[in-house]
Amino acid sequence: MSGQTFDVVVIGAGPVGEVAAERAAKGGLKVALVEHELFGGECSYWACIPSKALLRPGNLLAAAKRVPGVPVAGALDPAQVFARRDWFTGKGDDAGQVGWARGAGIEPVRGHGRITGEREVTVGEDQVLTARHAVIVCTGSVPRSPSIPGLDTIRPWGSREATSASAVPARLGVLGGGVVGVEMAQAWARLGAEVHLVITGERPLPKLPSFAGDLLLGGLREEGVFVHTMSGIREVSAVDGGASLTLADGEQLVVDELLVATGRAPATGDVGLDVLGLPTDAPLAVDESGRVSAVDGGWLYGAGDVTGRALLTHQGKYAARVAGDSVAARARGEEISTEPWSRYSATADHHAVPQVVFTDPEVTSVGLTEAREGSADRVVDIDIAVAGSSLHADGYQGKARMVVDTERGVVLGVTFVGPDVAELLHSATIAVVGEVPLDRLWHAVPAFPTISEVWLRLLEAYGL
Template sequence: MGRRTGRAGPGADGSDLRRGLPARGVNRPNRSSAAPHPPTVGQVSSDTVGSDHDTFDVIVIGGGPAGENAAHYAIAGSDRTAALIEHELVGGECSYWACMPSKALLRPAQILGAARHMPGVEEKITAYGVHVADVLARRDAFTHRRDDSSQVLWADAIGIDVLRGHARITGRCAVSVDGDRPRTLRARHAVVLATGTVATVPDAPGLRAALPWTSRDATNLVEIPRRVLLVGGGVVACETATWLRQLGVEELTVVVRGARLLPRVEPFAAAAVTDMFGRHGIDVRFRTEIRNVARDDARDTGIGRIHGGPATVDLDDGSTVEVDEIVVAAGRRPATEGLGLGAVGLEAGAATSVDDHLNVTGADGTWLYAVGDVAGRAALTHMGKYQARVCGDVIAARAEGRDLDHPRYRATADHDQVPQVIFTEPEIASVGHTAASARAAGLDVEVLEVDLAVAGSALARDDFTGHAALVVDRATDTLAGATFAGTEVAELVHAATVALVGKVPLDTLWHAVPAYPTVSEVWLRLLETRRP
């Protein structure tokens, strides 16, 4: 989720670039004192939901990017009211502890790497590595030093009431808030769950007592440990390993329970990251788990600070590693503990599931929605925002008595059309199926593969490398998936996403001519592999 630093609310050009939200007209401030609306079919009359002072049309629990988008789309261009409840920071995990700080940490080293492989520029580079203090300062600028005041101002400007505190569902369309002024809120039309996920720490002996870092510490690091043990082999773990090494961690050991890194991507892409880890001196241990951790003086010194003295870690491969910090990136769980799901007939503290209108399955009626990571679909910020846009439009349509017989009211991109970029070295950009997942889904597929060796890549930098693969559904001759692994390939994935979502036949793609000399010329090379 992009953020425009030093600017509160919508941008001066009339758009809100921080959230990817459109500049929609708001006729007047939307507040809970607005006149009540007549109930629509399936909704709750204002007479049944309590005093108007604590009554809103829409209540959103969770103030991250998904929650912000859901609230905005549900009320935009109307006199409907919305409350956004957040017990931490408005902007959520993405703004302060995930997408924004992680990419801010990764980018400087990418630029340095490009400069070091460009004749005429490399001779001017004298520093060995990045200037850590400046990198951290730039990161802090993007996170506003975990100050959410500008995002609160944005919400206020478009008529969203921001309420601080923990929320709990107490019944149909009823939510209690335990903030400075405990209160019970009522929703005329909808309650939206947008609480996200929280990091989990495995129950290995001594690990939790050692107070290891989680992703929040790693993205907000203040001190650079000299020796680190990193637990995990997924996206968060691999990106974290990348910037830790780039920022100066001298000894980095990665412990992976499985047989490979990044098990959900194409094998060639995972192998490229594994190979690069080896070149950078990162010690990756596959099929390995922690047996025991000892850290006598573990103490909570604050986010991103080393949590005590050295830790001794016994691994089940028989080795022992002494490190200055342990980083756990071994999974996340839905943040539904204490949310009150049991009050409406759902399993307390469990994951939720949703239909394509984003209504929570198992809940009575159509008043309860979930978006973002907690919805149990694609745990990616851009997909959470996408779900929220659909959800907000569904709520608005139902509130205005409109039918939902239109594609915009269904979240279909979650079904095998999800794009993702993994900002490792090399980058991995993908959408849809891998060859293996397509075949597991029963598709008859053809795989087209080439190296990323075109004029555009050669001109970009001297060490440009990479590989690309298209997974083609033989029955329709359209894309079922695409993967690009290589130097700065992130921008290649949207073309593949458009082709996949639009079900563009490969014969038609022949006429989508890539500009010369760009890296996108790889599309021509891929299509040429099918020539007789």
């Protein structure tokens, strides 16, 4: 294949790269998809899929315990949980993903791809692929590693180890109160580990409304997670079979494993951006169609985590659809519109990014979580206390927030926290994206008795 020419070369075969390649191929282009690890990427083998497979059994068991009359065994079987996770990840076998690519008319290419010139990608040492129309970079993100004295004396877990381990550590330390930290803290606590979650603030999920972090904090502690707030790790030292942690307040903890979950950064370091005069320590800046305007000729595109826009698989796939379609349309010589909400514009990256934290309680949001500074926006907060939630679980606790643009009478954002609220999120996303007037939303009648009746209560609290 050395010296072969394609219409499009996509670097990175995670879900984002796969979608970008598929959309370009559906547009009639000849596409190569380059991957140096597993086709299917981080999400399929080490992130979204295995983490949710680890979380689901514990959430289901907790839900059963909240409804009298349901026979409950009382504890999870870790071996069966791990076996089900491994089924979903295929134990790292990506043959199915490679077969899918070929079936979609995409040429899979194994090896590390690096941009080495205009419209040129070199895979490995000497396999040169030339793109007639575009190179699309979909290399995702990598974990951020904090600078902590002694951390290099142990082998800490990252998110990959946390989702792929097949033995329950007796004591697990978790550093970081973001999504990975809280999800894995709860998952491993329910699998039987003594978990210590160390966070720097008063509550986890600091970017979300305080009630979200407070409810989750209560849920974690109810599961037996020891949450060390207003703290951090000052020093780490290796001990037999584990690590000794010195916390910010001087407290000492000894754990068998330490998960470092302190965020991720766009993977731009070894893609060859330096050849083009672009920074290798910053997100790849793209326009609404995914094109890198700083590169002459308009042949370089990016989508997903590598752009730093919204580090979420579903949002990356959305941007990949836009990028793949834009490349195909421009290759046909079409003039495309990148006006907001057009097919060739990733507008939702700025206004309607849905996200779910799959803990118990679940935490979900889309759009704004607070009023805009200096605006006439109104924030409506209520408890989720409807017939549907009462029937769903005894002692159901949850909260909802709606942010409203009072001048236009439309919803700008919604936050839900509570057991099983993730399924409410898409209705909120449609309301935000569609800019549905509140007077019209009033006529979207929620079925009784479901938790969705919270929509009626939000509108009533607003004054309708």
